[in-house]
Amino acid sequence: MPATLLGRWSDSGALSLGILGVGNIGMVHLKSASAMPGVTPVAAADAVPSNRDRAESAGVARTYDDYTTLLEHEDLDAVVVALPPFLHADAVERAAEAGVDVFVEKPLARTAEEAEEMIETAREADIALGVDHTLRYQPDMVGVKDEFDEGRVGHVPYASITRLNDGPLGRPPASEAPPAWPLDPEAVGGGSLLELGVHCLDVLEWLFGDLEVQSASMGQTLDVPVEDAATVLLRARETETTITLHCGSYQWEQLPEVNTRLRLEGITGTITNQDHLPANFYADAAHSALTNATSRLRRSDPDVFGPTFYLQAHYDALEDFCDAIRNDEAPPVGGDVGLRTLELAEQAYELAAGEDDAALEIPEVVS
Structure with missing residues (x-):
């Protein structure tokens, strides 16, 4: 980590944070940062006026309609990049020019080559580059x-691991057309494998190694230009698993309570994430929500993301990143991790x- 970071944290001030993109996940990061000790979200950028309004309502001091303008006008310690994937590389480059550390939503980039360029940009600028791979932070x-x-279990x-989510049209009946970019291969790099599968690839290497x-x-x-389902067979070299x-992104009317299932079949037993969930998922969420409301009335610090452990995991991942740069350490989930998931x-x-091509190959007929 560069020496400049040590000087940056020589005082007792809070880490100043900018949020680039305040759509759904950007608002999660904004609210996480707002509840985090020693962190102050001071500015947010989004091209959509209603998103900027939501950020202002959440307490951010200033909003911008362009992330480049934000980086030019704000004196920040770090930014969260919660923009569509096709803007990740440019946002990291702009942050590097400003000397600002970066925490990027997954997937880190659209391709492994683009991720490598982003890692090099961060290295040359002596800034930290972290990635929001949150599945490893979920308690299950x-x-x-x-x-x-x-x-x-020996x-x-x-x-096996399965991760599901709503389809591109949302839960039926679909009432509004979805944004164009999530279904544009040039904008996102791929479909469900990049949107959902990279989480699984990350947690599997976290568990089993290479x-x-x-x-x-x-x-x-569905008739969409990116895959909405993917199945991959893998082998862990070290554990021989x-x-x-x-x-998959399916048009389910109601998703399962927990949309990720992980199961390890050991020689002496089975380990599953289902064994590490609250006994009653929604009752536990309701209790946490009530605790939050009571905490706010008492003006104590609320457990903002208690209602679901998905959001708590985002909080924990961002907190880990902020703690690392504050302590002059490399991010625990860095650009190399984001690159690895893209390579896989x-x-x-x-x-x-290749399998598709093989299936379409017409054998030569010998008469």
Whole structure:
């Protein structure tokens, strides 16, 4: 970490944070930062006026309609990049010019090559680059890792992970057209594998170490230009574990209470994230929400993201990043992690494309 960061944290002031993009996930980061000790979100940028209005209502001091303008006018310690993927590289470059550390939403980039360029940009500018891979921060995933690391079930020959989400049109009946960019391959780099699968790839390497992709297939349940389902067969080299990964964006009327399922089949038993969830998911959420409201009435610090552990995981990931740069340390989930998930995803895309080509190949007929 550069020496300039040490000087930056020589005083007792709060870390000043900018939020680039305050759509759904950007607002999560804004509210996380607002509840975080030693962190002050001072400015936000978004091209959509209603998003800027929401940021102002959430307490941010200043808003801008362009993230470049924000970086030019604000004296910040760090920014959160919660923009569409096609803007990630430019936002990191602008932040590097301003000497500001960066915490980027996943996927880090649209391609591994683009991610490598972003990592080099950050290195040359001596700024920290972190990535919001939050699945490893969920308590159910932490519980699985703890059991696995303790050797509770011995060797794990097989594991599986599934991650689901709403489809591109939202839950039916679809009343409004979705934004164009999530369905534009040039804007996002891919479909469900990049939107959902990179989370799974990250948590699997966090658990098992280096992975190799053995086979993959991509599917489309809707007539859209990106895949809305992906299935990948992987193997962990160190643990010799075979793993199946499936991710999909489906038009479900109601998603499961928990949209990620992880299961490790060990030689002496099974570990599953279901064993590390609250006994009654929604009752637990309601209790946390009530605790938040009571805390606000008492003017004490609310557990803002208690109602769902998904949002708490985003809080914990951002807090980890902020603590790291405050302590002159490398981010715990850095650009190299974001790059690795993209490399694995690209291997899966290549294998899936090869299988499609093979299926379409017409054998020569010898008379």
